[in-house]
Amino acid sequence: MVKIDILGNYANFLPPNVTELLENCKDYTVFNTTDELLASSMGNSESQVYEVEYDIPGSGKYTEAIIHKVRNGISANFTDPYMRRRDPDTMVIADSLPTDKVRFADKFGYPFVQLQEETFEWLRQQSLAVFLFQAGPDPMGVGGIAIVPDNAAFFALGLAMLQKMIPFNSIPQGFIIESVVFVAPTFRHTHFNGKQIVVHNRTESVHEVYSYNLYPGPSAKKGLYAVLLDKGEKENWITAHCSAVQVSSPYDNITTFMHEGASGGGKSEMLGHIVREPEGQVLIGQNLQTGERRLISIPQFCTFSPVADDMALCHPSIQKHNGKLSIIDGENSWFIRVDGVKDYGDDPFLEKLSIKVKSPLLFLNIETQPGCTALIWDHTEDSPGKKCPNPRFIVPRDIVPGIVNGPVKVDVRSFGVRTPPFTQQNPSYGIIGLFHILPPALAWLWRLVAPRGYANPSIIGTDAMESEGVGSYWPFATGEMIPHANMLLEQIARTPRTRFTLTPNQHIGVWKVGFKPQLFMREYLTRRGNAKLRSDQYQPARCPLLGYELNYVTIEGAKIPSRFLKVYKQPEVGFEGYDAGAHLLYEFFREQLMKYYKPELSKMGREIIEICLAGGSVEEYTRILPMDYQYAFNHLESEEI
Numbered sequence: 001m002v003k004i005d006i007l008g009n010y011a012n013f014l015p016p017n018v019t020e021l022l023e024n025c026k027d028y029t030v031f032n033t034t035d036e037l038l039a040s041s042m043g044n045s046e047s048q049v050y051e052v053e054y055d056i057p058g059s060g061k062y063t064e065a066i067i068h069k070v071r072n073g074i075s076a077n078f079t080d081p082y083m084r085r086r087d088p089d090t091m092v093i094a095d096s097l098p099t100d101k102v103r104f105a106d107k108f109g110y111p112f113v114q115l116q117e118e119t120f121e122w123l124r125q126q127s128l129a130v131f132l133f134q135a136g137p138d139p140m141g142v143g144g145i146a147i148v149p150d151n152a153a154f155f156a157l158g159l160a161m162l163q164k165m166i167p168f169n170s171i172p173q174g175f176i177i178e179s180v181v182f183v184a185p186t187f188r189h190t191h192f193n194g195k196q197i198v199v200h201n202r203t204e205s206v207h208e209v210y211s212y213n214l215y216p217g218p219s220a221k222k223g224l225y226a227v228l229l230d231k232g233e234k235e236n237w238i239t240a241h242c243s244a245v246q247v248s249s250p251y252d253n254i255t256t257f258m259h260e261g262a263s264g265g266g267k268s269e270m271l272g273h274i275v276r277e278p279e280g281q282v283l284i285g286q287n288l289q290t291g292e293r294r295l296i297s298i299p300q301f302c303t304f305s306p307v308a309d310d311m312a313l314c315h316p317s318i319q320k321h322n323g324k325l326s327i328i329d330g331e332n333s334w335f336i337r338v339d340g341v342k343d344y345g346d347d348p349f350l351e352k353l354s355i356k357v358k359s360p361l362l363f364l365n366i367e368t369q370p371g372c373t374a375l376i377w378d379h380t381e382d383s384p385g386k387k388c389p390n391p392r393f394i395v396p397r398d399i400v401p402g403i404v405n406g407p408v409k410v411d412v413r414s415f416g417v418r419t420p421p422f423t424q425q426n427p428s429y430g431i432i433g434l435f436h437i438l439p440p441a442l443a444w445l446w447r448l449v450a451p452r453g454y455a456n457p458s459i460i461g462t463d464a465m466e467s468e469g470v471g472s473y474w475p476f477a478t479g480e481m482i483p484h485a486n487m488l489l490e491q492i493a494r495t496p497r498t499r500f501t502l503t504p505n506q507h508i509g510v511w512k513v514g515f516k517p518q519l520f521m522r523e524y525l526t527r528r529g530n531a532k533l534r535s536d537q538y539q540p541a542r543c544p545l546l547g548y549e550l551n552y553v554t555i556e557g558a559k560i561p562s563r564f565l566k567v568y569k570q571p572e573v574g575f576e577g578y579d580a581g582a583h584l585l586y587e588f589f590r591e592q593l594m595k596y597y598k599p600e601l602s603k604m605g606r607e608i609i610e611i612c613l614a615g616g617s618v619e620e621y622t623r624i625l626p627m628d629y630q631y632a633f634n635h636l637e638s639e640e641i
Contacts, residue, residue: 006022006030006130006168006281007019007022007023007376010168013177014145014177015145015177015180015205015206017024017180017206017208018145018147018177018180019292020120021120021123021124021128021147022128022130022147024124025123025124025125025126025127025128026124026125026126026180027126027127027128028126028127028128028129028130028150029127029130029150030130030131030397031129031130031131031160031165032086032131032165032167032168032169033165033167033207034157034161034165034359034360035360035515037129037131037153037156037157037160037278038073038074038157038360039154040129040150040154040156041067041074041154041157042067042069042074043151046448047069047564048068048069048071048371049066049067049370050066050067050069050150050369051063051065051066052064052065052066052067052152052154052214053540054185054186055186056186056189056190057190059189059298060313061125062189063079063080064078064080064083064214064584065077065083065154065214066186067154068077068132068368068369068370068371068372069370069371070204070368070370070371070372070373070374071371071373071374072354072355072357072360072361072363072370072373072374073357073360073361073362073363073374074154074157074361074362074363074577075363075364075366075368075374076154076362076363076364077364077365077366077367077368078214078215078365079381080194080239081214081382081388082194082196083196083323084215084347084364084366084380084382084390085215085216085217085388085389085390086196086215086217086218086263086389086493087195087196087218087223088161088475089195090195090196090197090198090200090218091200091218091226091475091478092104092107092108092197092198092199093199093200093201093202093478094116094199094200094201094208094210095111095200095201095202095203095401096392097202097479098124098479098480098482099478099479100480100481101183101477102135104199104252108396111581112199112201113186115191115199116201116210118187118191119182119184119210120185122184122186122187122436123147123149123182125148126148126149126150127150127151127157128148128149128150129146129148129149129150129152129153130146130147130148130450131145131146131156131160131165131166131168132144132145132146132165132166132167132168132171132175132177133145133160133163133164133165133166134163134164134175134332134415135163135179135224135227135228135311135330136228136239136313136330137328137329137330138150138164138172138553139174139474140313140315140317140318140328141228141313141330142179142207142224142227142228142231143166143175143177143179144163144174144177144178144179144180144181144224144227144410145177145179145180145181146159146160146180146181147180147181147182147183148181148183149183149185151183152183152185152214154362155183155214155216155220156183156359157362158216158220158362158364158394159181159216159219159220159224159363161332161333161394161396162220162221162224162228162331162332162333163220163224163315163331163332165332171599173493175620176208178205178206178207178227178231179206179207179208179209179224179227180206180207180209181209181219181220181223181224182208182209182210182211183209183211183219184210184211184212184214185211185213185214185215185358186211187212188213191212192212195215196213196215196218196376197212198210198211198213198218198219198223199212200223200226200478202230202478202631203353205526207226207227207230209223209224209226209227211223213490216335216364216520217335218588221310221335222475222476223476224477224605225311225330225473225476226478226508228311228313228330229473229476229477229478229479229484229634230477230478230479232313232487232637233477233479233480233484233487234481235316237314237315237316237487237586238314238471238484238487238488238491239311239312239313239314239330239473240258240260240311240312240313240327240471240473241260241261241267241310241311241312241471241472241473241476242258242259242260242261242267242308242310242311242312242327242410242413243258243259243260243267243268243270243271243306243307243308243309243310244256244257244258244307244308244312244327244329244410244599245257245259245270245304245305245306245307245522246269246304246305246307246408247302247303247304247305247405247522248302248303248304248526249298249302249397249525249526249527249529250302250527251527251529253526253527253528253529254526255411255412255525255526255529256307256408256409256410256412257270257410257411257412257413257414257522257525258312258325258327258410258412258413259413259414259415259416259418259518260414260415260447260471260472260499261415261417261450261472262414262417262418262450262451262452262453262468262472263452263468264418264453265415265416265417265418265453265472265501265505266416266418266450266505266515266518267309267310267311267416268309268334268336268520269340269505269518269519270336270414270416270514270516270518270519271304271309272347272349272350272519273301273347273348274298274301274516274523275345275346275347275348276616279294280297281295281296281297282295282297282298282516283295283297283516284296284511284513284516284520284560284561284564285508285511285512285513285514285516285564286511286512287510287511287512287572288421288507288510288511288512289423289510289572292510294561294564296558296560297556297557297558298555299558299559300556301523302522302523302526302527304402304522305402305403306397306400306402306403306609307327307329307403307404307405308327308329308330308331308336308409309329309334309335309336309397310331310335311329311330311331311473311615312327312328312329313327313328313329314326314327314491315328318407318485320409321492322409322497323495323496323497323498324409324410324411324418324495324497324498325409325410325413325495325498326408326409326410327410328407328408329397329404331397331464332396332397333394333395333396333397334394334395334397334400335392336350336393336394336395337390337391337392338350338376338377338379338391338392338393339387339389339390339391340377340514340515341376341377341586342377342379343377344375344377347376347379350376351376351377353395353399353400353401353639354374354375354376354393354395354632355373355375356546357399358399359396359399361374361393361394361395362393362394362435362450363376363392363393364386364391364392364393365379365380365390365391365392366378366379366380366391366393367379367380367381367572369565374393376391376393379391383617389610404443406549410495410498411498411499411530412498412499412500412501412525413498413499413500413501414500414501414502414503414518414521415437415438415443415444415446415447415500415501415502415503416503416504416505416518417432417451417453417502417503417504417505418451418453418454418455418504418505418506419432419453419504419505419506419508420453420454420506420507420509421507421512422507422509422567422572422573422577422581423510423572423573423577424572424573424574424577424580425578426429427577427581427584428454428581428582428584429451429465429581429582429584429585429588430454430504430507430508430509430567431509431543431546431567431568431573431578431581431582431585432503432504432508432546432563432567433504433506433508433541433546433549433550433564433565433566433567434503434504434520434521434550434553434564435501435502435503435517435518435520435521435550435561436501436502436503436546436547436548436549436550437499437500437501437538437546437547437548437550437627438500438501438502438547438548439500439618439621439622439624440492440493440496440500440625440627441608441611441621441624442500442545442547442608442618442621443492443500443502443626444471444488444489444492444605444608445545445593445608445609445612446486446591447470447471447472448470448485448592448596449467449490449589449592449593450467450468450469450470450472450474451465451466451468451588452465452466452467452468452640453466453506454506454507465590467592468594469481470484470485470488470566471484471488481595481596481598482598482600482601483600485596486600486605487606489602489604489605489608490602492588492625493508493547493604494624496625496626500547501521501525502546502547503518503521503605504517505517505518508567509563509567509570509572509573510570510572510573511563511564511570513564517564519559520553520555524553524555525557526583527555527556536551537550537551537552538550538551540580540617540619541550541618542566542568542575542578542579542612543579543581543582543586543631544587544615544616544617544618544621545577545582545585545586545589545612547618547621548618549565551565551566552565553565567581586615589612590612590613593609593612593613596609597609597613604624607622607624609622611624
């Protein structure tokens, strides 16, 4: 590791807060590679076990995480089960710039400048790890610098993998530090009653992120997502909360899917393989009341190439102005949740990627022993017999086989919703069929409401339906909702050749289906290519919020039973039960949409919301933004195409 005097050589390059801190801290080490951080994660010793511990005033020593050196990388396990998932109430805003989020002073009763100085004073007493990173692809993204206690190098490693690490000894021309991440984990205990808190302080030139915990989700990942969203809000573009995949059918059709949704909405799973049952068939689902299993025979699956796992930039510089949205991956590595991998063989692709590694990986909430091979189906227990619902590992995108680099044009934008089981005795919003076709205006409404849904494994929360807000990325945004709602509607209106679908996961009515609906949709629509659905194949859904429901779906000669397409055909649901579920869905939509029904919302946006508030038909949504894509494309103003 080469010692670099960044204060002498880069004094004018660093933000003033960083310069002052490094001039007065105990000592600091500059890191240029993830291999250096990997070694530091184990305390630069030969030991295969390292404990990340701190002295907590009034409480004594506290171990935040236990780190194991394993054959395929580093395995980190937090001692507190609460720290193994992202808390949705993590973000607070310290500055006085426009925001719809909770401000620090309002939540905690004193100005952030007081805590800021305490934070810097604590950091001055530490040995620090320092490195540069780039959030989002160059030149669209944001340059940054991280300041982390060196005994929390595993956290620094995660940040440096998720964002692109920039060596100090080869800084690209034009690189500017526009963001800083300060990490002070003890403040979780001394100031915030054990809770995860991440404070955003937007200054004129630098977006500061203060992480008061060591779980990478709300800071190293979503915290820097917030930095990208802040930049996009200023410049009128969006970083979408989505995965993306290019899929090739057995007949050489290529279709690009962009799958959006709240946390747990199936983004990572959209990049997954369909797993066959031992006899070779594919399970559609299992009836929770009768135990009946329905299977389908698909002789040959489509092949696919991953594009993005969780966020993608919709930057103006990559748009082709051909009526389709263009996106590019916003991450350097992927933070993949593996709660669905419960045993060997459940996901051969991820198993091979994580076991036979090309470069060391970082595992979180995976049960390991020092020197073993971390196995993604060995999930840490939160309590005896209760597995952690959020096991993850971080994978550099450059080792993912078949990865697509650069921008892609989106053919289908799907939206995923976690749905609970449904019966007449216990009605819920689990009335979504295998997949639905959405008019663009209705697709926009789903992205405003963004249901977080049932049994979310990624965050602390309840099983009740909650909203993740505009774009499903709102929990990570620092600004105001209405500008984002307007940007999203404008984006949809300008890309009329991109189609929209809605798909559930976990349950269709009383049937447990996991993530199969979105995978079957991927198989079916890829085989069709750009061919339109026949007019007799779909009809307005019984619940207009669900757009158009399908009358039949056939994949390689095998028909999907209609009970999975029209949930009211399930005897356990029926028309009366379905309508009760539709009522719940309408209540939720109307409650959430009133947040956006403001004078600042565009005229078209207010008209779309008014249709929903009045219980309007699918055809009314379609008239505002037609589903006849060629018609819509021809009628855009010339400067919009």
